[in-house]
Amino acid sequence: MSVTINFKNTTKKYGDVTVINGLSFGVKEGEFFTLLGPSGCGKTTILRMLAGFNSIEGGEVFIDDRVINRTSPHKRNIGMVFQNYAIFPHMTVYGNVAFGLKVKRFDKEQIKQRVDEILKIVQIEKWRDKYPKNLSGGQQQRVALARAIVIHPNVLLMDEPLSNLDAKLRVEMRVAIKKIQNRIGITTIYVTHDQEEALAISDRIAVMNDGKILQIGTPEDIYLRPVNVFVATFIGHSNIFDAKLVVEDGISNILFNDEYRVRLNKMYGGSQAVKVAVRPEDLIFNKNGVGLKGKVILSTFLGQRINYEILLDKGSSILVTQDITNMRKIIPKGETVHLSIGAEERSNIFNETGENNLILKDNTYAKKS
Amino acid sequence: MLKKANLDFWLIIKIFMFIMLAFFLVYPMFNLFKGSFFNAESGIFSLEYYKEFFSRSYYFKAFRNSMSVSSLATILTVLVGAPLAYIMTRFRIRGKRFLAILIVISLLSPPFIGAYSWIMLLGRSGAITKILSYIGINIPSIYGFKGILLVFVLKLFPYIYLYVSGALKSIDSSLEEAAESLGSTNIRKILTVTFPLIMPTMLGGALLVFMTALADFGTPMILGEGYITMPVLIYSEFVGEVGGSAGFASAISVLIVLFIIVVFYLQKYVVNKRTYEMSALRPVETRELRGSKKFFAYLYCYVIVALATIPQIMVVYTSFLETNGPIFTGGYSFNSYTTVMRRMGDSIQNSFIFSIIAVIIMIIITLFISYLSVRRKSFSSNMLDTMVMLPYIIPGTVIGITYLITFNSKPLVLSGTAAIIILSLVIRRTPTIIRSSTAILYQIDPSIEEASISLGYPPAKTFFKITAVMMLPGIFSGAILAWIRAICELSSSIILYSGSTKTMAVAIYVEVIRTSFGTAAAISTILIGTTVVALMLFFKLTGREEISL
Numbered sequence: 001m002s003v004t005i006n007f008k009n010t011t012k013k014y015g016d017v018t019v020i021n022g023l024s025f026g027v028k029e030g031e032f033f034t035l036l037g038p039s040g041c042g043k044t045t046i047l048r049m050l051a052g053f054n055s056i057e058g059g060e061v062f063i064d065d066r067v068i069n070r071t072s073p074h075k076r077n078i079g080m081v082f083q084n085y086a087i088f089p090h091m092t093v094y095g096n097v098a099f100g101l102k103v104k105r106f107d108k109e110q111i112k113q114r115v116d117e118i119l120k121i122v123q124i125e126k127w128r129d130k131y132p133k134n135l136s137g138g139q140q141q142r143v144a145l146a147r148a149i150v151i152h153p154n155v156l157l158m159d160e161p162l163s164n165l166d167a168k169l170r171v172e173m174r175v176a177i178k179k180i181q182n183r184i185g186i187t188t189i190y191v192t193h194d195q196e197e198a199l200a201i202s203d204r205i206a207v208m209n210d211g212k213i214l215q216i217g218t219p220e221d222i223y224l225r226p227v228n229v230f231v232a233t234f235i236g237h238s239n240i241f242d243a244k245l246v247v248e249d250g251i252s253n254i255l256f257n258d259e260y261r262v263r264l265n266k267m268y269g270g271s272q273a274v275k276v277a278v279r280p281e282d283l284i285f286n287k288n289g290v291g292l293k294g295k296v297i298l299s300t301f302l303g304q305r306i307n308y309e310i311l312l313d314k315g316s317s318i319l320v321t322q323d324i325t326n327m328r329k330i331i332p333k334g335e336t337v338h339l340s341i342g343a344e345e346r347s348n349i350f351n352e353t354g355e356n357n358l359i360l361k362d363n364t365y366a367k368k369s
Numbered sequence: 370m371l372k373k374a375n376l377d378f379w380l381i382i383k384i385f386m387f388i389m390l391a392f393f394l395v396y397p398m399f400n401l402f403k404g405s406f407f408n409a410e411s412g413i414f415s416l417e418y419y420k421e422f423f424s425r426s427y428y429f430k431a432f433r434n435s436m437s438v439s440s441l442a443t444i445l446t447v448l449v450g451a452p453l454a455y456i457m458t459r460f461r462i463r464g465k466r467f468l469a470i471l472i473v474i475s476l477l478s479p480p481f482i483g484a485y486s487w488i489m490l491l492g493r494s495g496a497i498t499k500i501l502s503y504i505g506i507n508i509p510s511i512y513g514f515k516g517i518l519l520v521f522v523l524k525l526f527p528y529i530y531l532y533v534s535g536a537l538k539s540i541d542s543s544l545e546e547a548a549e550s551l552g553s554t555n556i557r558k559i560l561t562v563t564f565p566l567i568m569p570t571m572l573g574g575a576l577l578v579f580m581t582a583l584a585d586f587g588t589p590m591i592l593g594e595g596y597i598t599m600p601v602l603i604y605s606e607f608v609g610e611v612g613g614s615a616g617f618a619s620a621i622s623v624l625i626v627l628f629i630i631v632v633f634y635l636q637k638y639v640v641n642k643r644t645y646e647m648s649a650l651r652p653v654e655t656r657e658l659r660g661s662k663k664f665f666a667y668l669y670c671y672v673i674v675a676l677a678t679i680p681q682i683m684v685v686y687t688s689f690l691e692t693n694g695p696i697f698t699g700g701y702s703f704n705s706y707t708t709v710m711r712r713m714g715d716s717i718q719n720s721f722i723f724s725i726i727a728v729i730i731m732i733i734i735t736l737f738i739s740y741l742s743v744r745r746k747s748f749s750s751n752m753l754d755t756m757v758m759l760p761y762i763i764p765g766t767v768i769g770i771t772y773l774i775t776f777n778s779k780p781l782v783l784s785g786t787a788a789i790i791i792l793s794l795v796i797r798r799t800p801t802i803i804r805s806s807t808a809i810l811y812q813i814d815p816s817i818e819e820a821s822i823s824l825g826y827p828p829a830k831t832f833f834k835i836t837a838v839m840m841l842p843g844i845f846s847g848a849i850l851a852w853i854r855a856i857c858e859l860s861s862s863i864i865l866y867s868g869s870t871k872t873m874a875v876a877i878y879v880e881v882i883r884t885s886f887g888t889a890a891a892i893s894t895i896l897i898g899t900t901v902v903a904l905m906l907f908f909k910l911t912g913r914e915e916i917s918l
């Protein structure tokens with residue numbers, strides 16, 4: 001029942017302005033696929049091209065092996081959940097959810113059965129006969145979701161569905177969405193600018209910027225091995241250091257500056273200037289005075305962990321996270337510390353421009369851009 | 370961004386609207402324009418009608434009369450209406466809600482009722498005139514300039530009142546408090562903060578008053594007695610049995626329309642430069658007045674509203690008097706009503722049927738045009754919107770003669786039919802609801818429609834099932850006001866009616882001219898009653914206590 005989706009060389013233009021130029025990617029059957037990127041990167045445009053609300057100026061969009069470029073939006077059988085829910089205010093919850101079934105000429109009994117079933121799945125059966133204005137944001141979101149999936153669409157599209165909810169409800173709803181999607185196994189494309197949400201909910205993520213896809217991968221891939229500095233800093237936080245890769249006698253070393261060097265176990269190319277990305281949790285306070293020297297300028301206690309902002313002697317300021325279980329005392333402001341890299345294999349080494357991850361061999365998306 | 374499927378339905382609607390407007394607006398206006406140059410007898414195009422207008426002082430005097438009475442009325446309505454609005458919004462006045470409703474009723478009741486009520490009070494054999502002459506006081510004549518001015522001011526100050534009190538309510542209290550905390554005195558605060566903020570709105574209201582006064586036909590016709598204004602001139606030149614000339618009437622119509630367009634854009638130019646978007650989070654609270662200030666505030670509000678309400682009360686009262694032609698014989702009866710039912714039942718029926726059909730057509734046009742101009746923005750959609758708005762500034766008399774000239778001959782002969790009256794009502798009153806409808810549509814997120822489309826409803830079906838249904842409640846309140854205006858319409862209907870298509874307003878006018886004041890009062894009372902019921906419906910539906918225009 002689930003379908004695949006393929007964009008082949010797809011182009012979107014507004015007048016003379018090309019916002020998406022020859023984009024290609026595929027979504028697998030039943031996959032939860034997320035388009036992640038800063039606002040204005042073109043992720044919503046892609047979603048709306050698939051839904052049929054934006055025209056397609058070049059290339060093809062496939063659902064399975066069918067080209068849908070010219071199919072009217074109302075014939076695409078796509079379920080869509082909108083950022084502002086787009087609930088029909090003049091219909092009850094039941095009316096909203098049944099709306100899509102009515103036009104498909106199901107008989108009354110069947111409609112009732114399917115609506116009641118879906119209301120149970122999204123847990124809003126209690127509000128069946130309420131009008132939307134009496135529902136909370138989370139409940140409205142569930143109505144929107146129920147309305148989209150009750151028609152058994154080929155594809156479920158979600159455009160920043162959680163961005164209007166408060167932080168706690170957002171976490172709750174993303175778990176609910178993930179579970180429901182797992183249960184009905186529908187191919188889903190989800191758009192968000194919230195990297196944490198993307199990591200939590202997706203089977204695979206496409207990280208976008210400026211109308212291009214920079215990297216497609218599982219949440220782990222993208223977090224652990226970002227293809228370039230943009231992805232490294234957009235997904236989670238990365239401290240970026242300017243350093244030198246020095247190869248001597250078949251041994252690679254990263255020279256951060258005069259005082260700190262890290263020996264690498266593998267070869268990643270010849271001597272060159274590089275950028276090294278290290279996650280805040282991979283930096284440790286070194287008690288032996290080895291590492292990058294700096295001063296604590298701010299510490300933020302967050303309960304489970306503590307964030308330190310540290311001004312290095314060599315100018316830049318960086319972020320270090322310490323897990324509360326590894327902590328003896330909070331390091332006071334103004335204290336001089338030494339930072340070394342805890343897990344070399346988790347750090348990433350990019351070329352000087354930051355466009356290529358030297359650790360990744362197959363760097364398709366980075367090369368394209 | 371347009372999808373092909375969407376385009377089909379809306380393209381058809383757009384083309385249909387263009388054809389309709391071309392036929393019922395552009396073509397008639399063109400005809401009027403052409404007619405103003407064309408002498409049907411000699412078959413020659415020339416400027417003779419225009420020359421005639423400017424060369425004969427009798428005609429030019431009509432223009433001067435119109436100007437002076439309209440401008441003076443505008444100034445006086447501002448002087449009367451603005452202080453009233455200020456007192457009613459800023460101070461605690463008991464019975465305020467009741468006063469506000471009376472003001473709206475007097476605004477929306479048929480315009481010419483004021484004229485003949487005042488004749489019944491202050492005319493040659495008016496009630497007050499008689500009493501005063503009995504004790505030896507002779508009051509100045511109500512006929513002519515002074516009477517028209519009186520009726521205009523009492524009839525039209527509610528526009529200023531409604532505009533200004535709307536603007537005053539949109540001023541957040543923090544603005545005036547800021548002025549006070551910076552050390553401004555009360556008067557200084559009003560002059561430097563409050564007044565400049567409401568100025569654009571007040572100018573908008575003043576323009577409306579000016580255009581309404583300029584276009585009003587009934588009042589100067591009934592009260593003028595030789596004091597000729599432009600609409601009266603157009604009417605009498607057009608229908609005049611002696612020397613009536615459609616061409617000449619057309620030329621005057623073209624001149625007055627051009628003049629109004631100039632005034633309209635001048636006002637827009639002046640006001641647009643200093644319009645402020647305001648919405649009050651916390652409107653200024655009303656204060657309690659004390660002592661003599663309180664006395665004069667109450668006196669002012671109640672006297673003004675009483676004066677504005679007198680015509681309505683007078684009419685209702687007279688409708689129950691026993692009459693014999695123009696003579697009131699003393700005593701009370703329902704005779705006027707039975708006469709009306711016997712002789713003028715048709716016109717009551719006509720009024721209801723015409724105005725209801727007209728309002729339904731207006732709603733449909735409004736739905737389509739506002740959708741096109743909001744959701745399918747393009748040069749042509751914009752043009753449709755502008756075209757539909759145009760009749761807003763054209764006097765009813767002009768619309769009337771334009772329609773009669775145009776639809777009196779092939780390709781479409783409509784003169785004397787109900788259709789021509791309904792069409793003129795539609796073309797004249799659609800502009801009054803289209804703006805509010807556009808505003809409503811802007812508040813509906815397009816994703817609601819997209820949701821419906823993605824659920825399998827084609828664009829046309831989505832429009833009728835979702836968009837239109839969501840817009841209707843908002844449009845409906847505007848439609849009630851448009852309906853009230855339509856059922857009271859006189860200036861175009863007086864030209865377009867025939868024996869079988871007489872409406873209530875026309876019947877009142879005819880009765881007044883015949884000086885059968887009793888029957889005129891009875892029909893007027895029915896009309897006022899209808900208006901009040903419709904207004905109550907409006908208040909109930911919108912949950913508001915006031916009307917904003």
